[in-house]
Amino acid sequence: MIRIEDVTKVYKTSTRPALNNVSFEVDKGEFVFVIGPSGSGKSTFLRLLLREETPTKGKIYISNVDVAKMPRRKVPRLRQTIGCVFQDFRLLSNKTVFENVAFALEVIGKPAHTIRKVVPEVLELVGLDGKSDRMPNELSGGEQQRVAIARAFVNRPLMLLADEPTGNLDPDTSQDIMLLLERINRTGTTVLxxxxxxxxxxxxxxxxxxxxFGKVIRDDARGVYGVGN
Amino acid sequence: MRASFVFSEVVTGLRRNVTMTIAMILTTAISLAMLGGGLLITQTVDLTKERYLDDIEVSIFLTDDVSANDESCTEDPCAGLRKSLEESDEVETVIYQSRDEAYESFQRIFEEQPELVELARPEALPASLRVRLVDPERADVITEEYEGEAGIAQIQDQGVFLERLIDGLNSFRNITLVGSLALLAAALLLIANMVQISAFTRRTEVGIMRLVGATRWYTQLPFLLEAMVAGVIGAILAAGSLVGLQLFVVDGVLAELREAGIISLPSLLYTVLIVAPVLLISAMVISAITGYVTLRMYVRH
Structure with missing residues (x-):
């Protein structure tokens, strides 16, 4: 599904590489945590997968396509196969729950009848049925993140990237969100x-x-956060 | 492409920056109205020229001596002059007008003022060669070549009067076009600014659009259309005010000049069918290009 080969990323404004000779693979349907302190290269890694950045060196394969060499006009199609969730939700405050999710389909040109059909389905999947007419500011943090997950998942991506999705949530709500991500993972979607x-x-x-410091220092099949924790 | 989506984005965008949008529409409108005015003056000049040039002659007035003694232009210098003129490539026709014919035409022209006709005697009027040129604007060639030759008293080019009128119109047109260009520069900056503000206020949307894999068309078209819609509204205002100006002001004020046949004004049809489309297309092209360049320069995709 994802194959990272000797990837190094050096930003122009920095002397130290954000990623330094990183290699690993992720299979289809896997659930992978990427952990490390701030500045360890997690975000850079996610940005490389989305082709927001290109690696200074090395290759990134997603479904056997080298993302770094992909022509720019093909990038939108790549991104349509990747869902994204962030710590700060990134919902559109002037749109309802339904419209926020529908937006992701509208802007890639999906027809209205498809949108009317799939948006309620995905809202039900994330447990927000009945709240489709609410505005984001009427929702709790956990509910807002569910909207964001619904939006990321509504186009049935092959892969879901979640950047600190529980960073703004209390532990109980975080657990709910994790259950939701697990459920999405069980549909066959790779989750990073x-x-x-x-x-x-x-x-x-x-x-x-x-x-x-931009290097993979551990890769455990069934890991915990810190060794010895 | 979902038209309804793009359309609603454009409307939201225009309403969000309503003061900016109005400023841009007005600047564009005034700039385009001046451009259109320039076009109309150019057309006036062309029509007026066309109308006059057909009738313009160079009159070569002959000396008293020739006028009196050579009634039918059969002797030199008159016959020689006529022959040489007729052989010239520049000349289309040469007509000899004898003293008596000149007197007859004088009587005809001034038949409403009999006291003037009373006073005039045929001897006061010179015979002349009326020369019509292939290209009426090259009268100076004839003047230079024949000025001062034996038998010629004076050479008069009617085109000189026309030139004065046209010079006046042309400088008026130039002022309009310079003003139009200055305002166009202002309009360009306003369009660029409008697109930047629009892109900034919509950065979250655009960020999400890019993330979910919207193509450039989807992310950028709303901005371009926004600029173009504002430009087109400006062009419609400009065309409308030109038509209004023509109907109520120009046709009223200049009606006498036109009826007297001094200038020929372009028809309303010309404004509607030629000038208005030119303004519309320029507005669209200019705003689209400015919008596109701004997006490329300031907005990362």
Whole structure:
């Protein structure tokens, strides 16, 4: 599904590489935590997968296509196969729950009848049925993140990238969100989640890739957050 | 492409920056109205020229001596002059007007003022060669070549009067076009600014659009259309005010000049069918290009 080969990324404004000779693979349907302190290269890694950045060196394959060499006009199609969730939700405050989710389909040209059909389905999947007419500011943080997940998942991506999705949520709500991500993972969607949250990583017992100073220092099939924790 | 989506984005965008949009529409409108005015003056000049040039002659007035003694232009210098003129490539026709014929035409022209006709005697009027040129604007060639030759008293080019009128119109047109260009520069900056503000206020939307894999068309078209819609509204205002100006002001004020046959004004049809489309297309092209360049320069995709 994803194959990273000797990827190095050096930003022009920095002397130290954000990623330094990183290699690993993620299979289809896997659930992977990417952990590490701030500045360890987690976000850079996610940005490279989305082709928001290109690597200074190395290759990034998604479904056997080298993302770094992909022509720009093909990037939108790549992004349509990747769902994204962030710590700050990034919902449109002037649109309802339904419209926020529908927006993701409208802007890639899906017909209205498809939108009317799939948006309620995905809202039900994330547990927001009945709240489709609410505005984001009328929702709790956990509910807002569910809207964001619904939006990321509504186009049935092959892969879901979650960048600190529980960073703004209390532990109970975080657990709910993790259950939701797990459910999405069970549909066959590969999930990559960057996080700082020890308890979540420890309770899930999934694969953990740990980054430090841009290098992979650990890759455990059923890991916990810190060794010895 | 979902038209309804793009359309609603454009409307929201225009309403969000309503003061900016109005400023841009007005500047564009005034600039285009001046451009259109320039076009109309150019057309006036062309029509007026066309109308006059057909009738313009160079009159070569002959000396008293020739006028009196060579009634039918059969002797030199008159016959020689006529022959040489007729052989010239520049000349279309040469007509000899004897003193008596000149007197007859004088009587005809001034038949409403009999006291003037009373006073005039045929001896006061010179015979002349009326020369019509292939290209009426090259009268100076004839003047230079024949000025001062034996038998010629004076050479008069009617085109000189026309030139004065046309010079006046042309400088008026130039002022309009310079003003139009200055305002066009202002309009360009306003369009660029409008697109930037629009892109800034919509950065979250655009960010999400890019993330979910919207193509450039989807992310950028609303901005371009926004600029173009504002430009087109400006062009419609400009065309409307030109038509209004023509109907109520120009046709009223200049009606006498036109009826007297001094200038020929372009028809309303010309404004509607030629000038208005030119303004519309320029507005669309200019705003689209400015919008596109601004997006490329300031907005990362």
């Amino acid at each position: 989640m960057a996080t700082h949250d020890h308890s979540i990583v420890d309770s899930m017992r999934r694969r953990v890739v740990e980054l430090e």
